[in-house]
Each structure stands twice: as structure tokens, then as C-alpha cells.
Amino acid sequence: MQTVHTLAELRTALRDLPDRALVPTMGNLHAGHLALVARARELRVPVVASIFVNRLQFAPHEDFDRYPRTLQRDAQLLAEAGCDLLFAPLEAAMYPQPQTFRVRPDPALADILDGASRPGHFEGVATVVMKLFQMVQPAHAVFGKKDYQQLLVIRRMVEQFALPIAIIGLDTVRDTDGLALSSRNGYLTPEQRARAPQLQAALRQLAEQLRAITTPAGLHAHEAQAMQALAAQGWAPDYLTIRRRSDLSAPSTGDVQSHAPLVVLGAARLGGTRLIDNLEA
16 A cells, blocks of 8 residues: 655545545544445545644544544555555645635535534535545445445535545444444544543433434424433533434424335533544434
């Protein structure tokens, strides 16, 4: 596997990698990231991974400075997984001048749920992903479904800008106890890690209750109960909610009664660590 750090090096390396697939990451890789690489390899095209901790998607009070940076280990894992090229730019290479041009996603999709809890987050995500797409010019890009809202924002961006890129979403990779793999899991203390699967359990219980719910009012009542139950276990929930898969809007009576494709999403803090998860229902 070749590793490059500048745009000039990247463009030179890409000359020999036609019809490539891109796996964008922020590093500190785990089995979930490597599953994305494995999915990209199934396309039988060269695989490019990127590692870049994107300042634009972090609020000033968030964990940009302490986000784990483990490039040497990550590069070894990617090479073992069959990645062909690693693009690991420094911030000066990614943003050689202030990024005053930004991609502003549709507020109806990007300013709800995680966007409400993290204002400006999806603008930062969309901007860096658009920039990576322009730099790498992939035919395919693979993202995990754990960041469900992010995946929808990127799909919508690709559609509206008519980018010739097939976006592939991969199911969430979980630990043996059901916890969704995340680089931020490393922030948890051993006691918190033992309790962390409670978020997924709360979402699963809410998804199971869908079968008995017939109205949006019923959905809201069960969402509120799920929030209260998780808070009683020592969490600080941002949201536990049931939404339409297509646009993350609240389901209508018709959606509920016709068993339209829905997704149960949750975000909550355990101590100082914010975890997110979802289950399609």
C-alpha cells in the first residue's frame, strides 16, 4: 500500500488507479472501518482510504484536540486489509487557505437530531467530503450506517450536485455485546463500557414496540418513555426517536399504519462520552 500526504502526491498516485473506491475515515481505525474496506474490495476496483480529522465538523467545545490520532497503526491495518492507497493529509494540505467556501446541507435534513445537538456539524462533514470527492474523484464511496444522518446528507449532496459517485452504506458493525463500534468508545471507563450496550438495548426495545403503535402520538409517548428509562440508568439522552428512513422526518399516521420503512435513532452521553446508534425497523 502506498501512503501519500499532499494533493500533488495523491494526483500522481491516482493515475494508475482507475475506477477507484473511496473509504473516508478520521482514523483510529477499528473493525467497522476495516469492514468498509472489505466492502470496497468486493467492487473489484482499487481502494483508496483517507484519514483526516476534520476541524470543520467539530464545535469549539468538542473533542477535536483529543480525538485519537494513530496513523502508524491505522496504516498497518489498512495495508493488511488490502487497501491500495492511503491519503493522509496534514491540515495545511487539506486546507491550504481558510475554507471560506462551504457546502450547506438542507436544514430540513441537517439541522435536526445530531444537527440540532451539534450546530454546523453537517456543514463541516459535507464540505470535507465534497473536497475529498473532488481530490480523489472516486466512482464509489463506502460509508457506515452507524452515522445514519451523515449517510443521508452525503447521499442527498451527491444527488443534488449530480456527482458520478455511487454511495454504498454498510450495516453497523457491533461488538459481541451489541455496542456499535466507534472510535469514541475508547473514551469510556471500564465501568461505562460495561453499561454502554444499554443504548442499543433501548433502541431495540423501542423498535419492538413499533408493532403495537398505530398513531404518531403513540410514537411520541414511547419515545418519551424510552428517554426517561435511559436517563434513569444514568445517561443524558439527546434524543431517542423514530423517523422515516428516507428523510428522517417524523412518520405520519399513514407511515405508521402501512409499516413504512422507519429507523430508530438515539444519541446520549454516558459520562463525558457521546454515543450514537440506530436500528432500521
